[in-house]
Amino acid sequence: xxxxxxxxxxxxxxxxxxxxxxxxVDELASAETFRGYGPEHGHDFLRRAIVEHDYRDRGIEIDxxxxxxxxxxxxxTANFQELFAKECRVAVCDPVYPVYVDSNVIAGRTGTLxxxxxxxxxxxxxxxxENNFTPELPKESVDLIYLCYPNNPTGTVLPKEELxxxxxxxxxxxxxxxxxxxxEAYIRDESIPHSIYEIPNARRCAIEFRSYSKTxxxxxxxxxxxxxxxxxxxxxxxxxxxxxxxxxxxxxxxQRAASAIYTEAGRxxxxxxxxxxxxxxxxxxxxxxxxxxxxxxxxxxxxxWVQCPTGQSSWECFEQLLHxxxxxxxxxxxxxxxxxxxxxxxxxxxxxxxxxxxERIKKNF
Amino acid sequence: xxxxxxxxxxxxxxxxxxxxxxxxVDELASAETFRGYGPEHGHDFLRRAIVEHDYRDRGIEIDxxxxxxxxxxxxxTANFQELFAKECRVAVCDPVYPVYVDSNVIAGRTGTLxxxxxxxxxxxxxxxxENNFTPELPKESVDLIYLCYPNNPTGTVLPKEELxxxxxxxxxxxxxxxxxxxxEAYIRDESIPHSIYEIPNARRCAIEFRSYSKTxxxxxxxxxxxxxxxxxxxxxxxxxxxxxxxxxxxxxxxQRAASAIYTEAGRxxxxxxxxxxxxxxxxxxxxxxxxxxxxxxxxxxxxxWVQCPTGQSSWECFEQLLHxxxxxxxxxxxxxxxxxxxxxxxxxxxxxxxxxxxERIKKNF
Numbered sequence: 001x002x003x004x005x006x007x008x009x010x011x012x013x014x015x016x017x018x019x020x021x022x023x024x025v026d027e028l029a030s031a032e033t034f035r036g037y038g039p040e041h042g043h044d045f046l047r048r049a050i051v052e053h054d055y056r057d058r059g060i061e062i063d064x065x066x067x068x069x070x071x072x073x074x075x076x077t078a079n080f081q082e083l084f085a086k087e088c089r090v091a092v093c094d095p096v097y098p099v100y101v102d103s104n105v106i107a108g109r110t111g112t113l114x115x116x117x118x119x120x121x122x123x124x125x126x127x128x129x130e131n132n133f134t135p136e137l138p139k140e141s142v143d144l145i146y147l148c149y150p151n152n153p154t155g156t157v158l159p160k161e162e163l164x165x166x167x168x169x170x171x172x173x174x175x176x177x178x179x180x181x182x183x184e185a186y187i188r189d190e191s192i193p194h195s196i197y198e199i200p201n202a203r204r205c206a207i208e209f210r211s212y213s214k215t216x217x218x219x220x221x222x223x224x225x226x227x228x229x230x231x232x233x234x235x236x237x238x239x240x241x242x243x244x245x246x247x248x249x250x251x252x253x254x255q256r257a258a259s260a261i262y263t264e265a266g267r268x269x270x271x272x273x274x275x276x277x278x279x280x281x282x283x284x285x286x287x288x289x290x291x292x293x294x295x296x297x298x299x300x301x302x303x304x305w306v307q308c309p310t311g312q313s314s315w316e317c318f319e320q321l322l323h324x325x326x327x328x329x330x331x332x333x334x335x336x337x338x339x340x341x342x343x344x345x346x347x348x349x350x351x352x353x354x355x356x357x358x359e360r361i362k363k364n365f
Numbered sequence: 366x367x368x369x370x371x372x373x374x375x376x377x378x379x380x381x382x383x384x385x386x387x388x389x390v391d392e393l394a395s396a397e398t399f400r401g402y403g404p405e406h407g408h409d410f411l412r413r414a415i416v417e418h419d420y421r422d423r424g425i426e427i428d429x430x431x432x433x434x435x436x437x438x439x440x441x442t443a444n445f446q447e448l449f450a451k452e453c454r455v456a457v458c459d460p461v462y463p464v465y466v467d468s469n470v471i472a473g474r475t476g477t478l479x480x481x482x483x484x485x486x487x488x489x490x491x492x493x494x495e496n497n498f499t500p501e502l503p504k505e506s507v508d509l510i511y512l513c514y515p516n517n518p519t520g521t522v523l524p525k526e527e528l529x530x531x532x533x534x535x536x537x538x539x540x541x542x543x544x545x546x547x548x549e550a551y552i553r554d555e556s557i558p559h560s561i562y563e564i565p566n567a568r569r570c571a572i573e574f575r576s577y578s579k580t581x582x583x584x585x586x587x588x589x590x591x592x593x594x595x596x597x598x599x600x601x602x603x604x605x606x607x608x609x610x611x612x613x614x615x616x617x618x619x620q621r622a623a624s625a626i627y628t629e630a631g632r633x634x635x636x637x638x639x640x641x642x643x644x645x646x647x648x649x650x651x652x653x654x655x656x657x658x659x660x661x662x663x664x665x666x667x668x669x670w671v672q673c674p675t676g677q678s679s680w681e682c683f684e685q686l687l688h689x690x691x692x693x694x695x696x697x698x699x700x701x702x703x704x705x706x707x708x709x710x711x712x713x714x715x716x717x718x719x720x721x722x723x724e725r726i727k728k729n730f
Contacts, residue, residue, distance in 0.1 A: 009402035018394045021618070025386045028378045031715070036373040036584035071436050071587070071616070078611035082471070097464070193556045212381065219401035220393065220617035222436070245445035245467045251436070251616045252585040253386070308474070 002353045004345040009217040014269035020260035024253040031339050035252045040244040042069025046255045049262040050225060060197045068243055071250045073182050073211035073224040078103035080178060082239045085147055087144035091123035093135050095153050095335030100146040117337045126338045127154060134162055137169050148180040151337045153344040154305040155297020157192050163199045170205035177306040182211040187300040203229040213303060216261045216270050223254040277302050280354040281347035285356045302347040309365055317343050325360035367718045369710040370693040374582040379634035385625035389618040398711045405609040407434025413625040415590060419573050425562045431592050433608055436615045438547050438576035438589040443468035445543060458487035458500050460518050460700030465511040482702045491703045491715040492519060499527055502534050503533035513545040517708040519670040520662020520701045522557050530565050531657045534568035547576040550639055567596040571644045578665060581626045581635045588619040645719040646712035652723045667712040674730055682708050690725035
């Protein structure tokens with residue numbers, strides 16, 4: 001059985017990262033270099049590298065005190081809603097990364113579950129083939145808007161002018177954008193924003209979540225970070241308070257590992273791995289398209305959003321792929337009602353597995 | 366300036382832990398042995414070691430599915446209250462580890478702050494020299510009771526018969542005990558319980574939090590765990606759900622590090638470090654007592670709870686120690702109103718620093 005289902009990576013860590021981790025471990029072996037509790041918001045060496053390389057190199061000014069290092073973007077995207085009142089109304093794309101919705105469900109913010117699988121107090125923004133996976137601005141008043149670009153699960157992206165609409169909308173309505181750019185490293189076209197802060201005025205309305213999981217294969221290492229601009233001073237202060245009260249910093253070794261991806265060698269190595277995954281994505285896109293299957297995403301993201309070829313439901317297609325091709329996919333309906341009729345495939349498999357998966361699909365569909 | 370203030374360790378990690386971490390890093394360097402996302406509740410190898418060594422070796426049966434590995438006890442003790450209604454009433458010892466109170470403040474569960482530094486909707490259980498630091502059962506109805514033994518900040522312990530009172534009270538009133546045993550490795554007298562589950566029926570009412578931070582110097586490595594017994598099936602299910610929704614597992618390297626402390630070499634090395642810290646504690650206890658200063662705790666815990674010698678306030682004493690002795694302590698009043706008139710010293714300093722601190726106190730008080 002080949003898995004192109006869960007979004008976990010398969011390639012080993014970059015040699016520069018491995019070296020940095022060994023060094024960090026050795027530091028903890030001697031009293032002279034031992035490190036105990038670090039700052040809850042992350043070590044200075046990592047905050048500085050983030051500011052310099054993820055932002056300044058792209059022409060964006062971020063202050064070190066706006067960077068909050070954590071054990072991963074899942075924790076941060078799930079926890080950030082804690083800063084808001086229970087009455088706040090949440091807007092999410094449909095389909096959507098389930099953590100945005102589920103963390104609000106746990107917080108009691110989402111009302112009741114309707115028969116169509118939607119929560120009564122959540123605003124869903126359908127992203128479908130019909131609207132080119134471009135969500136429309138909500139017609140109702142919302143307080144928190146989760147956006148994830150490059151998108152999980154559809155693998156699609158938004159150009160600057162579309163993101164500008166959201167920033168302008170958020171500023172004019174007082175809403176907060178919670179922008180998850182965990183997959184920015186997969187963008188191949190430099191006109192597509194890596195950061196929401198490439199959009200004018202975004203510092204007045206947007207929080208940005210970043211992850212090393214997909215950028216550098218840190219799914220087991222655990223490190224990510226969140227940017228809370230000082231223009232949103234209350235949120236910056238509250239998040240600092242939340243993190244220092246309920247979190248004790250990311251592992252020192254994980255933080256040293258993260259900082260190694262900003263070295264010259266680290267950047268090169270990390271890019272090579274991403275290039276490998278994107279070869280898989282290109283192969284999947286091309287070959288499935290040649291079979292007449294409609295495939296979206298996968299150009300600037302490690303995810304392909306595949307329309308079920310014979311109009312099956314997501315689960316029917318999942319089962320056919322499993323039984324006929326011994327291939328695990330992710331049913332699109334698990335990401336929300338608008339995901340019905342799609343499956344998600346990932347480019348994180350090994351090349352030979354990906355090729356074999358394509359052969360099996362060719363034979364059986 | 367010598368710091369005997371913050372509860373951070375100073376000794377390096379055990380060689381067995383260092384070796385395990387290097388091995389884990391090497392596993393991540395090759396595609397064949399690479400590990401990505403682990404189970405949110407922790408890897409089986411660690412859950413198994415916990416069940417076997419922290420519990421079965423002490424005659425306690427815990428199921429692996431009752432063990433939830435995390436990035437540390439601070440996260441877990443702060444997050445666990447999320448499972449309860451906002452109306453629940455919380456009881457804490459006074460003085461207390463601030464995270465228990467502050468996480469409930471953030472959740473909006475504590476009412477208003479009174480002038481005496483207490484929250485209106487929190488039940489405080491004074492632990493003072495007068496009652497031998499033994500909290501009395503609350504007279505009012507409470508839902509969540511935080512207990513930490515060996516205690517932070519007072520360094521005192523409770524014998525089995527006192528803990529039995531709390532278990533019986535919790536069962537008879539339907540309250541939940543949130544039992545933090547982060548310092549159990551410092552217990553020297555085997556009649557003192559390491560786990561709340563040494564008390565009959567505790568599985569029906571108690572959650573237990575454990576940390577590797579003080580047991581094995583993991584303050585920078587980040588790993589701990591929480592036990593949620595199946596007798597509390599709803600809480601077990603809700604915590605599993607909470608963790609799988611809002612957390613993505615502790616670092617693989619940290620989990621391998623934790624499992625190394627259960628090897629024969631690891632246990633021996635970890636015990637040696639704890640013995641070193643406890644020598645500091647004994648020295649501080651003995652020498653300060655010889656000066657006529659009242660010292661509590663420090664016999665089964667790395668903390669000493671020191672009465673301000675001339676009846677000063679906590680902050681006055683803190684400032685005198687800082688200016689006269691260049692010694693950083695922690696003012697007891699920071700842990701709650703009943704901490705006034707005390708300072709906390711820790712045994713985590715290096716031996717020569719601890720000796721020098723004692724000399725300075727001898728000269729200046």
